[in-house]
Amino acid sequence: MHHAGLAITRSLGRWGVPVYNVDADAHAPSFSSRYSKGKFVWDLEGTRAEESVARLLDIGRQLGRPAILIPTTDSMAILAAENAEALRERFLFQDNSARLVRSLYWKKEMHFLARGAGVPTPELFLPQCRQDVLDYLDGAPPFPVMLKANDDRSLRQRGLATKVIVKSPAELLDWYDRLEDPGSPNLMFQEYIPGGADSIWMFNGYFDAQSECRFGVTGQKLRQSPIYTGPTSLGIVTPNPTVDRLTRHFMKAIGYKGILDIGYRYDARDGQYKVLDANPRIGATFRLFAGVKGMDVARALYLDRTGQPVPDDTAQPGRKWMVEDKDLNASLGYFRDGWLSPWDWLRSYSGVQETSFVAADDPLPLLAMLRSDMAELLRRFKVYFSRTAEPEPSAWLRNRRAKD
Numbered sequence: 001m002h003h004a005g006l007a008i009t010r011s012l013g014r015w016g017v018p019v020y021n022v023d024a025d026a027h028a029p030s031f032s033s034r035y036s037k038g039k040f041v042w043d044l045e046g047t048r049a050e051e052s053v054a055r056l057l058d059i060g061r062q063l064g065r066p067a068i069l070i071p072t073t074d075s076m077a078i079l080a081a082e083n084a085e086a087l088r089e090r091f092l093f094q095d096n097s098a099r100l101v102r103s104l105y106w107k108k109e110m111h112f113l114a115r116g117a118g119v120p121t122p123e124l125f126l127p128q129c130r131q132d133v134l135d136y137l138d139g140a141p142p143f144p145v146m147l148k149a150n151d152d153r154s155l156r157q158r159g160l161a162t163k164v165i166v167k168s169p170a171e172l173l174d175w176y177d178r179l180e181d182p183g184s185p186n187l188m189f190q191e192y193i194p195g196g197a198d199s200i201w202m203f204n205g206y207f208d209a210q211s212e213c214r215f216g217v218t219g220q221k222l223r224q225s226p227i228y229t230g231p232t233s234l235g236i237v238t239p240n241p242t243v244d245r246l247t248r249h250f251m252k253a254i255g256y257k258g259i260l261d262i263g264y265r266y267d268a269r270d271g272q273y274k275v276l277d278a279n280p281r282i283g284a285t286f287r288l289f290a291g292v293k294g295m296d297v298a299r300a301l302y303l304d305r306t307g308q309p310v311p312d313d314t315a316q317p318g319r320k321w322m323v324e325d326k327d328l329n330a331s332l333g334y335f336r337d338g339w340l341s342p343w344d345w346l347r348s349y350s351g352v353q354e355t356s357f358v359a360a361d362d363p364l365p366l367l368a369m370l371r372s373d374m375a376e377l378l379r380r381f382k383v384y385f386s387r388t389a390e391p392e393p394s395a396w397l398r399n400r401r402a403k404d
Helices: 002-013 049-063 074-082 098-105 107-116 130-138 153-157 169-179 241-254 297-305 324-336 342-348 364-386 395-403
Strands: 019-023 036-041 145-149 163-166 187-191 200-207 213-224 232-237 258-267 272-279 320-322 352-355
Touching (some): 002 019, 002 297, 002 364, 019 049, 098 107, 098 272, 107 187, 145 169, 163 169
Antiparallel strands (some): 258 272
């Protein structure tokens, strides 16, 4: 997400740290920030790994001194971990094995890592073929069910959903047929945990070389974009000692080092917080969790990797942060579904201390965001008006509709 790179640029740049940005989009908002010392246009994710590593090393040589590499996507976190030996020639970055990074990124492996550490997770089913799905449905599982991609990169590249709440057997099979690649099974069915926004919890933290948490804050997602399943568009800092303790225990148990962005859901049925996703990288929401003295995970990483002490800092309960365009889009969805009234919408912005694009000391990225949104809106109009037919529903769904 573009606002993650911009947030890093502003956070470290305001400290006087030279920040250089690499992005495939020549109009990325971070490129226009007054705090960006240089920009490099390169598609790190759409290019072969060896070419991207070579390009990063070339950038490092141009900088002329060691630099800290901060991946903002899962693909880049994996690329850095898998090519750590080569990249260490020019860069400092969080030092985890490629196996651990992949295991946290892959939803299935993360599930078993958490279970092994004694951290609760939702129940999981891993179909290997369509017959497995039919057998699963014959067992009359409770609905709704979360359908997720174990590795969502291939679905994102195809412009497909990576996470869907399905409410019936017919809908589950239909989504499975649309999304699964039979030659490379990648989908999983996860127990759906009921609850509203107050059940969704996050932890952002930085773990040192001994896997001790040097800075960590908990919070909640008030709104998500896409609604119900997506990243935070409006969040609030709320202390949660249980989520904090679970996360510190989990990371210590697996020997994790560096920035972590992890999500939980509180299950009122059994009173447990269950981990849903663990991102072994900086999260796009990280500025929500800024401490009273201004500490955040990007600054903690910078200080620790450059051999400086990480000063103690405390959370700011009630602090809110938002992504302006994403939250507007999310709010329309919540309005539509009856979960948000105009008055509640206005009240929800009370306490917002920081936004992703609007900043008095750095105005140009807002214009870049507006340009990007207009381009996306035009693209969607083009797709809508050029679409000739809806995707064919599955045979089961056609039969069910015929019976109905």
